[in-house]
Amino acid sequence: MGLDQVNLEADVVVASKAPADKVPVAVTSASSTVDNKQEQALQEAPSVQDFIQEKTEEQQLEADLKANVKQTTMDFIKKDFANKGKRPKACFVTLVRNSELNGLLSSIRIVEQRFNAKFKYDWIFLNDEPFSEEFKKRVQEEVSSTVKFGLIPKEHWSYPDYIDQSKAADTRAKMADIIYGGSESYRHMCRYQSGFFWRHPLLDEYSWYWRVEPDTQLYCDINYDVFQWMQDHERCTVTITIHEYEATIPTLWKTSMNFFKEHPEYVSENNLMKFLSGNDGETYNLCHFWSNFEIASLDLWRSPAYRAYFDYLDRAGGFFYERWGDAPVHSIAAALRSQEIRSTTSPTLVPPTHLTTNCPRDMDVLQKQRTVPVTKGTTSHSKRMHAGQNITTLKA
Numbered sequence: 001m002g003l004d005q006v007n008l009e010a011d012v013v014v015a016s017k018a019p020a021d022k023v024p025v026a027v028t029s030a031s032s033t034v035d036n037k038q039e040q041a042l043q044e045a046p047s048v049q050d051f052i053q054e055k056t057e058e059q060q061l062e063a064d065l066k067a068n069v070k071q072t073t074m075d076f077i078k079k080d081f082a083n084k085g086k087r088p089k090a091c092f093v094t095l096v097r098n099s100e101l102n103g104l105l106s107s108i109r110i111v112e113q114r115f116n117a118k119f120k121y122d123w124i125f126l127n128d129e130p131f132s133e134e135f136k137k138r139v140q141e142e143v144s145s146t147v148k149f150g151l152i153p154k155e156h157w158s159y160p161d162y163i164d165q166s167k168a169a170d171t172r173a174k175m176a177d178i179i180y181g182g183s184e185s186y187r188h189m190c191r192y193q194s195g196f197f198w199r200h201p202l203l204d205e206y207s208w209y210w211r212v213e214p215d216t217q218l219y220c221d222i223n224y225d226v227f228q229w230m231q232d233h234e235r236c237t238v239t240i241t242i243h244e245y246e247a248t249i250p251t252l253w254k255t256s257m258n259f260f261k262e263h264p265e266y267v268s269e270n271n272l273m274k275f276l277s278g279n280d281g282e283t284y285n286l287c288h289f290w291s292n293f294e295i296a297s298l299d300l301w302r303s304p305a306y307r308a309y310f311d312y313l314d315r316a317g318g319f320f321y322e323r324w325g326d327a328p329v330h331s332i333a334a335a336l337r338s339q340e341i342r343s344t345t346s347p348t349l350v351p352p353t354h355l356t357t358n359c360p361r362d363m364d365v366l367q368k369q370r371t372v373p374v375t376k377g378t379t380s381h382s383k384r385m386h387a388g389q390n391i392t393t394l395k396a
């Protein structure tokens with residue numbers, strides 16, 4: 001089965017809340033009573049036929065893009081910028097397990113308190129298992145805007161038929177000492193975040209997303225609309241930069257370079273190879289945009305170039321035979337297709353988990369000290385915050 005042909009019997013649950021004094025409505029199946037707009041949205045969910053059709057259109061688009069190399073770079077995203085001045089089609093997206101409810105509620109509260117109570121963007125929750133009623137109820141109580149719950153289609157969270165599962169199991173045994181190296185579910189998660197979350201039908205209506213995980217923090221109020229800023233300033237992603245664990249991606253760089261050599265039309269003229277490599281692409285310096293905190297254009301991943309890149313990586317098998325993370329995968333694709341890097345040091349948008357190093361923050365430093373971390377983090381949130389974090393934005 002093709003990657004785009006998903007099982008559309010996904011459990012889609014929608015709950016509407018505020019902005020006015022409307023009582024929230026929780027919907028547990030498409031047959032329940034919903035307001036007209038939601039019902040229409042559910043009924044308009046694409047059919048398998050639509051996906052087949054979409055694939056054909058994609059192939060056409062890809063052929064068109066290839067025919068005009070100059071237009072490949074970020075052209076797919078530029079349609080999002082055409083919405084300038086108008087409210088962005090944006091949402092929060094959270095992949096989460098039922099067991100992570102408490103950590104999730106803590107993240108929701110802080111995001112609501114510091115940002116979303118004011119801006120009211122929809123919030124989408126995705127899971128490879130059905131969300132429990134308790135989970136849905138508690139989440140709906142905390143989110144001030146429209147909430148949608150989606151079940152991940154099996155096709156997006158399982159082994160492709162070309163993967164040798166016993167080889168994958170051997171890898172997990174060999175990598176047991178590496179962070180998440182022994183975990184099977186973590187690998188499905190990384191593959192999902194790399195190649196599938198943006199294909200979930202619940203995300204179809206949006207152009208932008210902000211990824212939120214359980215147990216994250218925002219240390220200051222965010223008084224401006226980050227999505228609006230990105231859209232109006234033509235930024236395709238805002239993220240934090242750190243280093244990847246080398247042992248999780250032994251062949252990711254080589255595989256990626258092979259892909260981009262085969263497809264030079266997918267590399268921007270003024271790309272950010274200098275961010276990724278200190279020796280013109282020969283080796284990877286492990287710098288990446290940290291996807292635990294990621295605000296980005298969905299069309300960056302929906303683009304034919306990214307799909308082709310993901311498919312190539314997926315075929316190579318490294319999500320299972322190594323432990324490729326979605327962050328370096330997103331980063332390599334985004335950096336090689338972006339024209340310009342801009343960054344600011346800000347304590348405003350700082351998630352608290354696992355942060356140990358920062359990558360250099362501007363091109364000048366990058367060129368002089370490519371692989372040397374500028375700031376050493378600590379386990380203390382406040383120290384990390386005072387050290388200053390790299391918030392990086394990529395411009396199309």
Ligand SMILES: Nc1nc2c(ncn2[C@@H]2O[C@H](COP(=O)(O)OP(=O)(O)O)[C@@H](O)[C@H]2O)c(=O)[nH]1
Pocket residue numbers: 094095096097100126127128129185186189212213214292354
């Ligand atoms: N539904 C589901 N979500 C998962 C699973 N594994 C991880 N996640 C989610 O994926 C995100 C990243 O996982 P996490 O364990 O935080 O990995 P880390 O950030 O790399 O340490 C979080 O939002 C998790 O809640 C899983 O097996 N099922």
Ligand SMILES: [Mg+2]
Pocket residue numbers: 213292353
């Ligand atoms: Mg996490």
